[in-house]
Amino acid sequence: MSDQKQTSIAKFKSKEALIGIIGLGYVGLPLMLRYNAIGYHVLGIDIDANKVEQLNAGRCDIEHIPNESIAAACESGFQATTDFRRASECDALILCVPTPLNKYREPDISFVTNTADSIKSYLRPGQIVSLESTTYPGTTEEELLPRVEEGGLVAGENIFLVYSPEREDPGNPNFETRTIPKVIGGHTPACLDVGIALYEQAIDQVVPVRSTKAAEMTKLLENIHRAVNIGLVNEMKVVADRMGIDIFEVVDAAATKPFGFTAYYPGPGLGGHCIPIDPFYLTWKAREYGLHTRFIELSGEVNRAMPEYVLNKLIDGLNEGGKAVKGSRILVLGIAYKKNVDDMRESPSVEIMELIEAKGGIVAFSDPHVPVFPKMREHHFELSSEILSAENLSNFDAVVLATDHDKFDYDFIKLNAKLIIDSRGKYRAPAEHIIKA
Template sequence: MTELSKLDLLASKIGSRHVVVAIYGLGYVGLPLALRFAEVGLKVIGFDIDADKVRKLNSNESYIERITPEKLLAARTAGFEATSDFSRTAEADALIVCVPTPLDAHRAPDLSFVTNTVDSLMPYFRSGQLLSLESTTWPGTTDEILAPRLRAQGFTPGADCALVFSPEREDPGNPDYGTKDIPKVIGGATPRCLELGTALYQLAIRTMVPVSSTRAAEMTKLLENIHRAVNIGLVNEMKIVADRMGIDIHEVIRAAATKPFGFVPYTPGPGLGGHCIPIDPFYLTWKAKEYAINTRFIELAGEINHYMPHWVVGKIADSLNEQGRSVKGSRILVLGVSYKRNIDDCRESPALEIMDLLRGKGAQVAYSDPHVPRLPKLREYEFDLESVNLDSESLRTFDCVVLTTDHDGFDYDLLAKESMLLVDTRGRFTTAGNIVSA
């Protein structure tokens, strides 16, 4: 059997739905994708270095709120299993990497999760396999980081293996667009790679969007997230200006949104959160320097969004001062620690930065979040806190309540009535009496 025929065999396995899929990284992106492939009847092996996650998944225990034990049981019945044993890479036909791509302390890309994962699977890689990267990264990563690792082991993308980049587009908490519904961008190292990657993902995703190269796919994901980051930066800056002028920015946005063309409403908040929007733009600014380009527009938006938690803390301090109190010694309750409403994901949440800043100023900080009963271990912060139950009695024990994430599960009438001072960063309340907009 020739090496080329092994790619034909891969195509045959995909076409007959006998392809075995491996997912590396079973977090908010990898686990939903694994369950989706299992849902359409494929055998799926999930890899994660966290032994506790592996144990929980194989016991039908979920660590992501929207993924129920029933969904895990259905997936495992269909053939899904989790493991930390990378030698099982040899059992799979398609290998999909869904690991984090954070920034380091100097806001430069940290690809260690990607490189460590690929280096861990490479000893077991074989001819006829497809390798797909979904982690958001700078244009050129697939060509410059993954392809050389394959070639160093004697593999050539498009000849005896396939290499593609297909960025994740998960939107946790979105009731209208799940994994199968979101169109999937994909670029291949060669046309043959693109053909095989598209055929694989088409088994689980309704709409595929092929592009000319892995670099085009990588840039597509960055443009999507930079578009949001820049527009959020703009509206956050507008909020600061409007606040100084005594204008309700939320009223202005609602009015502007009535224009049927040429305007897309973005809402301000306490800062940017999640693993994408606060981080991904800096992957492009870093890479652009290689081409002697300064991405000033992107970096300015990043500065504004990074400043917002500090601005909120300033508003809290000013509001407490007006009541004759200082931040130091005050009991402050933060409402919502996930980065967006109605989910349990705390990654890069501005609420945590606000809590840390307040604690640094001597406040006694607590939080309440119906989706996060206890704060998980975090790389950036050290909190040992559980969610506070909200009722009239508990609210009256706090000098200030700060709405940072506007979950639908909060009782907003109760909050408005019982909070001694309520600082609203989301525009859920009308400013009056004990309620301050921030």
């Protein structure tokens, strides 16, 4: 075992290492809290000066991360900064930055490369660099490796490079950072050993694979598996609806089979930072190898068509009552991308709102987790969450149930709404004023 590798491993095992986390959002903050809770000093680095100031004051905008947890972390040594020069102080640099798609639905890894460019001058022997952002196979080798080695360091000898994809499920009380197994791939066997030493302190189960590419592909497979199966059940929903069959009843019945079937439920489209995006990372990279991933792309087409499907159900429902979308007041229930969270990334609810507005509808929303429509890169509404009083509900021509938060009183909504477009299967019993979408 090389001296450098041995020293680095010993530092992580003794908890003397300073953990640097770059990107203090939905992925970076839970990881920070975990390392802080088990006795490590953690330095957070982010380009957002407002976020850094807020965190250092013990506050956080993410609903499921309590201010008390951030304040306690600050009291026990956590610090946030916008100064990338401080990367030199860290023994581990864990990159938790966004990897969105551009307008051509191609991977935008500029946050990864910009971060690597920002820290490369401050890298030193003994550090480990770990990328957690979802990306295409080859990113760590093709983009991070040359930047890490640019100053003369050699990955696997005096600096260590790994890929370990984030696995977070906000709103799911059954899992936390510690209990979700962690896949990790190293650029070399020595890199992997140091990576295991970094993560095994904080995570109950570390799952090593033989390369960074294998770890990158693992993350894509997990999310493509989900995207394809949701695409399948969304297509089944359209067929079942045309045949007068309740797809939710069918899925529930199929789920009683104790083997060979996993229940996926249809919805108004895909949301979040993973499922709608990750398949396109692989389809884009596959083209470099002359491959056309038809199965994945087809499921993407089906899922992307769902907001339009919901809109058409709304049009049908209003038509039945002799109304057009134009001039009608439409309330969208739930604008976060999944139930019981405040995360708006890639939310299909927002696309539904835009489609309604494009048809001349007067759109509003109600979401107990999102009091004010947030600033988003590509979407803009000057709206606040509506109160769900009997009078307010009855003033809308239609209610579109887009995200099925537990905080909604569904019986109350059913009693007071004129027309409900249910894209989540919350209303199983048929009713004249409820249309399944």
